[in-house]
Every structure is written in C-alpha cells, then in structure tokens.
Amino acid sequence: MASIPRVQASDYRGRLAPSPTGFLHVGHARTFFTAWQRARDAGGTLAMRMEDLDAERSRAVYADAAYEDLRWLGIRWQEGPDKGGPFAPYVQSKRGSVYLEVWRKLLRGGFLFPCNCSRKDLAAALGAPHESGGKQEPLDDEPIYPGTCRHKLGAAPQLPGPMRDELETPDGFNWRFRVPDGVAIEFLDQNLGPQLFVAGVDFGDFLVWRRDGTPSYQLACVADDAAMEITEVVRGADLLKSTARQLLLYRALGIEPPRWFHCRLVLDQHGRRLAKRHDALSLRTLRQRGIPPLNILAAEVPLSELTRNLGRPLPTAQPSHGSLITVQ
C-alpha cells in the first residue's frame, strides 16, 4: 500500500511571527506551541516570520534567542529565515517592496489619507495627558483618531494624473485607513467563538504607514499573511481588535482573509499581561533553571510555581488549583 506524502496531506499554512524586541516568555511559548500543534494536527506547513520592523528595539540577539527557545520547546517550522522557502525573505525588514505595493493599492482604492498630526496634537484632541518620552504605543492599543486630517486627499482615484504620480511613495507622512464608521465587523474565532467590533467605536482611522518610512503592524501583517498564503493565524487574544482592523484591509484589497485562532492571554498575579518586565518568566531564565518545557506549556502549572524554587527543577506537571493564570 502506497503511503501518502505528508506534505500533500493538507493546504493548511500557519505561521510563527515573533518580534525580536526581547526574550520570549511563557505567554509566547503557549501561543507558539498552539500554532505548531494546529499546523501539525492539520498535516500542514508552518512558516517562521521575523517581525523586526521596529528598528529601534529589534536586536539580532533576540531573533537568535527566539529560534533557540522555540526549538527547545519542541516547535519546528518548515519555512523561515533559517530555512528559506517559496515566500522568502521571511524577515519583515527585507520585505519593503511588498508593503509599498499594498500601500499603493490602498491609496488608489481611496482608502487612505495623509495625517500630519503629531503625537501631541492627538493627545490634545483626545483630551488625554500627553505621554512623554516618545514611547511607541502597544501594538493593539492605538487611541481612536479624532479625525483631524480625515478629509485631506479623500479619494486618490479622483486626483488628476500628475498628482497621483507624485504619490508613488508614502514618505514624509503618517497614512491612515479611513474606517467605515458604524459598520460592524464580525468574525468567528476558531478558539474564542463569535467576535464583534464596530468601526469608529472600538477603533478609529488606524495607521498603515509611519512618517519614518515604516509600514504599521496592521499593514505589514496583512501584506505578509496574504503573500505567504497563510490559511490560519494563531496569535494572542490581545490582537483581537487588530483582527477587526485587518479584516477591513483584506476587504479593501479584495483578498480572502485567513481563519483566526486567538489564544487566551497568560496574566501575572496582578492581572497584567506578560511583558518584557517579567524576566523571571522568560523562557531563557526558566530553561537555565532547569524547568522542563512541559511545565512551561501546561496551563495547569501556576506561574508562581515557575518562579519559585530557584535553582531546583520542578517535578513533571501536575494539575493544580488556586492557579494564578487567569484568562481574559
């Protein structure tokens, strides 16, 4: 009896998309492990994509650490910066032409407008205290845009020819996607069930391109998932609202979106999502302390167990109650 080659078993294409801005922690481990499991169970392909567009914070040492830590957890991928593949390059900083093409398509479709507002203008318009230090906002936490520049350069297709040619590059402006106010965006999450967001209420006109010449997370993510023919996106539930924004981009581009599987967040004992400050919960630290991957991946093991008993390996995972791991 002839065996069926595994590679032809499924058209499933998933991806792992770490950002090399710090060491991966327990939350990343569980999300990436789920992504790997789902690709494996579907007999599909998993692509590694390094999301290093934040040039200021991205470091090669973190990218190398991510490969190493994920392999240590038992996660394997078939395409990526280290493996090559049909959709190379798999590093976002090398994919500028892909993003520019998507920006042009959105501009010609009349979906974008240039925005001159400074961070200070936005803060003033929103009546929010001006955040000092020029820190970048969290990925999915863009404040609702007050609409100041909304009617500039409304629909590019109506522009006279020469003016359109001048707009071959987004340089020098922030560019925003004009959301259809009041429109409900619904999708079925494969893990969390039906989701509903309202454009203009849950989020406003969002950034697709930054003045400094880099595409936003929303644009780069959609451009890459589409170009790499990803069929299911597995990521953290902190990105649910980004999914609603990205569905608007898919619709504007006339591209069929992938399926979505958002993983519940791992929160610390204060109810905050894990971040770079949780050094004790970085995979690096836990591995150095001899904690086995099983303990890190088992949702039943409280985070307090992982950070206790310094220097002493834990026994294998045991279901436990009074867990400090909460779900959103």
Ligand SMILES: [Zn+2]
């Ligand atoms: Zn503006």
